[in-house]
Amino acid sequence: DVVMTQSPLSLPVTLGQPASISCRSSQSLVYSDGNTYLNWFHQRPGQSPRRLIYKVSNRDSGVPDRFSGSGSGTDFTLKISRVAAEDIGVFYCMQGTHWPPYTFGQGTKLEI
Amino acid sequence: QVQLVESGGGVVQPGRSLRLSCTASGFTFSSFGMNWVRQAPGKELEWVAVIAYDGSQQWYADSVRGRFTISRDNYENTLSLQMNSLRAEDTAVYYCVKSAAGSFDYWGQGTLVTVSS
Numbered sequence: 350d351v352v353m354t355q356s357p358l359s360l361p362v363t364l365g366q367p368a369s370i371s372c373r374s375s376q377s378l379v380y381s382d383g384n385t386y387l388n389w390f391h392q393r394p395g396q397s398p399r400r401l402i403y404k405v406s407n408r409d410s411g412v413p414d415r416f417s418g419s420g421s422g423t424d425f426t427l428k429i430s431r432v433a434a435e436d437i438g439v440f441y442c443m444q445g446t447h448w449p450p451y452t453f454g455q456g457t458k459l460e461i
Numbered sequence: 462q463v464q465l466v467e468s469g470g471g472v473v474q475p476g477r478s479l480r481l482s483c484t485a486s487g488f489t490f491s492s493f494g495m496n497w498v499r500q501a502p503g504k505e506l507e508w509v510a511v512i513a514y515d516g517s518q519q520w521y522a523d524s525v526r527g528r529f530t531i532s533r534d535n536y537e538n539t540l541s542l543q544m545n546s547l548r549a550e551d552t553a554v555y556y557c558v559k560s561a562a563g564s565f566d567y568w569g570q571g572t573l574v575t576v577s578s
Contacts, residue, residue, distance in 0.1 A: 380563070384562075384563065386562070386563025386564060388563075388564045388565070390506075390565075397556060397568040397569065397570055397571055398506065398556075398568055399568070400564065400565065400566055400567075403561070403563075403564045403566070404563070404564075409566075441505065441506055443506075443564075443565070445562075445563030445564050445565075446563060448511075448520070449508075449511065449520040449521070449522070450508050450520075450522050450523075451496075451508040451511075451565075452508070453505055453506045453507070453508070454505070455505050456505045456506075
């Protein structure tokens with residue numbers, strides 16, 4: 350199984366300041382079709398997860414452009430250019446290349 | 462818009478069974494794979510099972526294989542999870558999740574399953 354490792358697990362931030370979360374996979378996430386199926390999700394307290402980013406860097410509809418994803422192979426990053434109050438919660442990376450099983454990172458808790 | 466509404470959660474004793482359901486709307490249900498993903502209290506997300514768009518294939522996490530069965534009814538737009546031989550470690554919120562090429566694009570609100578004597 351592919352192990353997804355996020356860091357940090359807790360991220361104290363200041364409103365308006367940037368933030369960055371790292372996600373590393375135990376093997377390359379490049380699929381045979383050339384795509385890299387690395388996703389980012391955000392879960393606010395008491396809510397379901399919501400997808401933010403798919404295939405490394407593609408933002409979902411309605412996701413603010415302050416969120417950006419980057420990386421390749423086994424190393425990926427989610428960046429928030431200016432943290433907003435509604436960004437509190439937990440961010441998860443997830444790989445959809447080598448399944449089953451689909452695997453998630455441990456989650457990074459954003460705290461303001 | 463896409464809606465996924467889970468039901469069937471509750472409190473159940475260890476060793477007993479429970480069946481979860483998910484009613485889908487707002488998309489062509491029969492065209493997409495569907496998943497169950499769970500989250501134990503205060504823990505990270507764990508993928509449980511996926512079923513192909515036509516129900517022809519199913520895959521399971523090692524932790525539930527042989528105990529859980531995922532199924533779907535493309536006429537009723539429903540997804541199900543039959544959970545047998547439940548254990549305390551199966552206690553979690555169970556989410557119904559729509560597949561999208563190497564990803565999960567829509568999640569339900571979840572239903573809580575508590576396994577306790």
